[in-house]
Amino acid sequence: xxxxxxxxxxxxxxxxxxxxxxxxxxxxxxxxxxxxxxxxxxxxxxxxxxxxxxxxxxxxxxxxxxxxxxxxxxxxxxxxxxxxxxxxxxxxxxxxxxxxxxxxxxxxx
Amino acid sequence: xxxxxxxxxxxxxxxxxxxxxxxxxxxxxxxxxxxxxxxxxxxxxxxxxxxxxxxxxxxxxxxxxxxxxxxxxxxxxxxxxxxxxxxxxxxxxxxxxxxxxxxxxxxxxxxxxxxxxxxxxxxxxxxxxxxxxxxxxxxxxxxxxxxxxxxxxxxxxxxxxxxxxxxxxxxxxxxxxxxxxxxxxxxxxxxxxxxxxxxxxxxxxxxxxxxxxxxxxxxxxxxxxxxxxxxxxxxxxxxxxxxxxxxxxxxxxxxxxxxxxxxxxxxxxxxxxxxxxxxxxxxxxxxxxxxxxxxxxxxxxxx
Numbered sequence: 001x002x003x004x005x006x007x008x009x010x011x012x013x014x015x016x017x018x019x020x021x022x023x024x025x026x027x028x029x030x031x032x033x034x035x036x037x038x039x040x041x042x043x044x045x046x047x048x049x050x051x052x053x054x055x056x057x058x059x060x061x062x063x064x065x066x067x068x069x070x071x072x073x074x075x076x077x078x079x080x081x082x083x084x085x086x087x088x089x090x091x092x093x094x095x096x097x098x099x100x101x102x103x104x105x106x107x108x109x
Numbered sequence: 110x111x112x113x114x115x116x117x118x119x120x121x122x123x124x125x126x127x128x129x130x131x132x133x134x135x136x137x138x139x140x141x142x143x144x145x146x147x148x149x150x151x152x153x154x155x156x157x158x159x160x161x162x163x164x165x166x167x168x169x170x171x172x173x174x175x176x177x178x179x180x181x182x183x184x185x186x187x188x189x190x191x192x193x194x195x196x197x198x199x200x201x202x203x204x205x206x207x208x209x210x211x212x213x214x215x216x217x218x219x220x221x222x223x224x225x226x227x228x229x230x231x232x233x234x235x236x237x238x239x240x241x242x243x244x245x246x247x248x249x250x251x252x253x254x255x256x257x258x259x260x261x262x263x264x265x266x267x268x269x270x271x272x273x274x275x276x277x278x279x280x281x282x283x284x285x286x287x288x289x290x291x292x293x294x295x296x297x298x299x300x301x302x303x304x305x306x307x308x309x310x311x312x313x314x315x316x317x318x319x320x321x322x323x324x325x326x327x328x329x330x331x332x333x334x335x336x337x338x339x340x341x342x343x344x345x346x347x348x349x350x351x352x353x354x355x356x357x358x359x360x361x362x363x364x365x366x367x368x369x370x371x372x373x374x375x376x377x378x379x380x381x382x383x384x385x386x387x388x389x390x391x392x393x394x395x396x397x398x399x400x401x402x403x404x405x406x407x408x409x410x411x412x
Contacts, residue, residue, distance in 0.1 A: 033323075033381035036316055037388070041308065049376040056291025060298055060315040062308070077288070 001106050003065050003088045006044075010092070010102050016079055018065050018088030026107060028100045032057045039063055044088075046099050050074045055081040064088065067103070069096045128253050134216050135209035137249040138230045138239035144169045145178060147197035151186045154178050154196055165227045165240075168200050172236040174229050176200030206231050209238055213249075216241050276300070277337040282325040282347075287375065290326045293334045294319040297345070300336075310409060313389040314343055317405040320382040321347035327368055327377055328354075329401065346404040354397040361387065361395070 001023045006012045027039035028046040032053060039045060041062030047054060050072040058066055065088035068074060074082075074089060082089040092099050121129075145154045145166045154166050158180065168176040178200050186192040186199060207216055207228045219228055220243055230239040267279040278300070280293035297318050301311045318334065325332045325347050332349030354360050360367075361383050368378025383403070387393045392406035 030376050031379040031381065032376040033320065033379045033385055035376075036319055037381060037385045041312070047376075051287075051375060053287055053290055053375060053377075056295065057319070060291065060294055060319050061312065 005106055006065070006067065006088075006090045009106060010099075012067060012090040012092040012099075015074060015089040015091060016083050018082070019086035020088075021064060023064050024107075026100065026103045027063070028096050030096075035063075036061060044103060046096055046103065048072050048096065050078060052077040052081045054078065055085055055087060058082075058087050059085040065090065067092055067099055069094060069099050124254065124257060125250060128250060129214045129217060130212050132213040132249065132253065133209065134207050134211050134213060134230055134241060135239065137213055137216070137245050138209070138241040139245055140239045142167060142229075142237060142240045144237070145196055146170070147175060147200075148195050150193050150195060151178065151183060151199060152192045155183045155186075155192070158183065167229045167237055167240065168196050169237055174204065174206065174231065174235075174237045176202045177204050177229065179226070204229060207241065208232070213246065216246060220246075275337060275339040277335070279336075280322075280334045282322055282329075282332055282334055284326065284329060284331045286326055290323060291319060293322050293336075297336050300338075306409060310407065314345065314407055316389045317386045317407065318345050320386045321345060321403055321405070323377060324382050324403065325349055327372055332400070341409040343407045343409060344404065345407075346402060348400070348402050350400045353399050354395075354401055357395055357397050 003018055003020060003023065007014050023042060023044050025040040025043035026046060027035060027043050029035050030047050030049055032049065035045060035057050039061045043063050044065045044067060045058055045063045046067050046069060048069050050068045054066060055078055066082065067090045069092055071091060071093045073091060079089065143157060143161050143163055143166055145157065145168050147168055147170060158164065158166060164180040166178050167174050168178060176197065178196055182199055182201070186194070191199065205219065205223055205225065205228060207219060207230050209230050209232050216228065227240055227242045229237055230241055232238045269277045278297065280296070282293065294315055298311055298315050301314060318336065322334050325334065329349035330351045332347060335346045335348065337344045359365050363384045364380040366378040366380035372378045383395070386403065386405050389407065390405040391408050394404045396402050
């Protein structure tokens with residue numbers, strides 16, 4: 001699965017593009033320690049944590065893209081940090097469950 | 110008398126410019142003001158100037174400033190033969206003053222605008238509380254800049270490589286600095302990646318260092334994250350000076366956290382930090398009294 005599937009297939013809003021590359025897994029959590037401990041590498045993180053620290057965790061765990069749910073808009077600090085780390089950043093108006101199901105379907109196809 | 114520094118922001122280093130607006134006149138002025146009274150003779154005042162090594166004496170009536178006698182007035186008095194007259198006959202009455210609460214920038218622009226060597230400083234009640242010269246300004250700026258440099262040196266990240274090939278890094282971590290949180294761990298990850306350490310091991314080390322770094326940010330009064338790599342052995346420790354963990358056993362339980370609401374709302378304080386560190390470590394220790402030291406050792410030979 002590629003990052004542009006989030007915009008093309010799922011209609012999520014692109015905030016900043018990542019370095020690209022294949023995404024092979026997804027992880028849904030709003031607890032950063034849980035993400036740190038358990039999120040698989042090469043994954044997309046589905047969360048409502050729209051701040052800079054989420055990017056730090058994503059960068060350390062090898063998460064390639066972040067989808068912010070419930071229309072949470074990232075602050076400039078998060079946008080800049082994601083750009084610097086080469087991590088894709090997307091926003092969806094759906095909740096974490098709905099986004100997880102949609103991403104799950106894409107991953108399975 | 111030194112020349113006043115220019116407020117032209119293009120020529121002035123940012124650090125000085127910041128100080129000039131941050132410091133107040135009362136931080137810089139001399140509070141020990143040598144004064145004279147209106148009845149005293151110019152000769153008495155001249156002797157006082159000589160004794161104290163100054164070139165201007167404010168003339169006061171109680172706490173009120175009523176004039177100033179400068180070295181020029183004394184020279185004129187000798188020249189014109191009225192050195193034994195009382196100060197009030199020859200003092201400058203039209204005095205330009207500064208207020209103690211004004212930023213230092215005001216004093217600097219006054220020195221640039223007017224040709225005086227000093228300005229008396231008054232408080233809100235119009236009482237004389239100090240005197241400021243260019244020398245006071247230069248000295249204060251030098252002291253402040255020196256303090257900033259010392260602070261920066263203390264906070265600098267340290268990287269050391271010993272003869273035995275041991276790499277060590279030290280990162281200062283500040284309390285509640287969520288802005289830079291994760292920076293030390295990202296540096297450590299980069300260092301390991303450059304040495305082609307296995308991704309699974311990097312992940313374990315990153316978990317340990319990030320959780321320690323976040324613990325310093327969230328719970329400590331500030332501290333240091335230390336990293337050493339000696340052959341196959343990686344050691345990461347977090348050392349802080351307080352406030353200490355009241356119940357270490359409890360802190361090691363999954364789900365237990367003392368983090369407050371706003372920290373939890375950022376996704377921290379889930380009570381997984383210390384258990385996560387313990388899980389990824391080959392050796393783990395924690396000691397807490399007034400300060401806390403958490404130590405994790407991970408061996409590279411594992412993968």
